[in-house]
Amino acid sequence: MTDPHTWDEATWRAKVEAVRAGRSLLPSVWPGGARCAVALSFDSDHETNELRDGGNSVARLSWGEFGARRGVPRIRRVLERFGAKASFFVPAVAALLHPDEQRALAQDGHEIGLHGWIHELNTGLDAATERDLMLRAADTLETISGTRPVGMRTPSWDYSPNTLTIACEMGLIYDSSLFADDDPYEILQNGEPTGMVELPVEWIRDDAVYFMMNRFGAHRPYTPPADVLDIFLREFEGAYAERGLFLLTMHPHVTGYRSRIFILEHLLERITDKGDVWIATHADIARYCAEKAGLTHKGPK
Secondary structure: OOOHHHOOHHHHHHHHHOEEEEEEOOOOOOHHHOOEEEEEEEEOOOOHHHHHOOOOOHHHHHHHHHHHHHHHHHHHHHHHHHOOOOEEEEOHHHHHHOHHHHHHHHHOOOEEEEOOOOOOOHHHOOHHHHHHHHHHHHHHHHHHHOOOOOEEOOHHHOOOOOHHHHHHHOOOOEEOOOOOOOOOEEEEEOOEEEEEEEOOOOHHHEOHHHHOOOOOOOOOOOOOHHHHHHHHHHHHHHHHHOOOEEEEEEOHHHHOOOOOHHHHHHHHHHHHHHOOEEEOOHHHHHHHHHHHHOOOOOOOO
């Protein structure tokens, strides 16, 4: 590849325009007259974080097992207490390792969404391999949960030049991996509307960045859980003030600890105390936004 500073305008513009934010899909009103919408999501990576990297660390595999063994049950109890429905993005291999977990979550009314095959990085794959893994993952989640996924979150929010084309081919109605807004928008591909809803993410609204560390490095950042709760609450209050979307990403192997689960509890206490907030799955929010905007989903190409 030539050095980027040597590119002509057509080259760098093509890079930028390949996947872009289109029109806002923020509705003028949320269901039931709610002031804002809340989309809680949990990336159930479990053992696949280590398996993707070779699976040589038994300790890291056990960390992933904690997410399934203790994290998800704690999260599930909190969601049940508040009557909140959430979206769980699950790598297919994690679903195969813990099929009863996915069935129980689906039975509770939660969404099971695509999250890759083994938490692979899409930018390291050729188009054929990425397509095969996405299709196999969808088939696997459908077999286990009983419902075919309608939306995706790419592993590590890693988006290749082929990801959107494959997602459109699969007929997915939404993605939740991109960062171009706070609120829902339609994804453009090479300047053309795709009919796909983007429910944007942000590292600020992700638990992992505040608690993860490099276990072999001298630098071990750690944010106190109370401070993380404060950040999440401020993000929610901002969405509430602007009548927008508050989308939060958490991980069972990160937040599912005794000293951190209160973050989810206190957050849901604040949200439900408002009395005029719609808590829904990503799929339900995407469908609602698409319907209100008269969005035409292009479907498989």
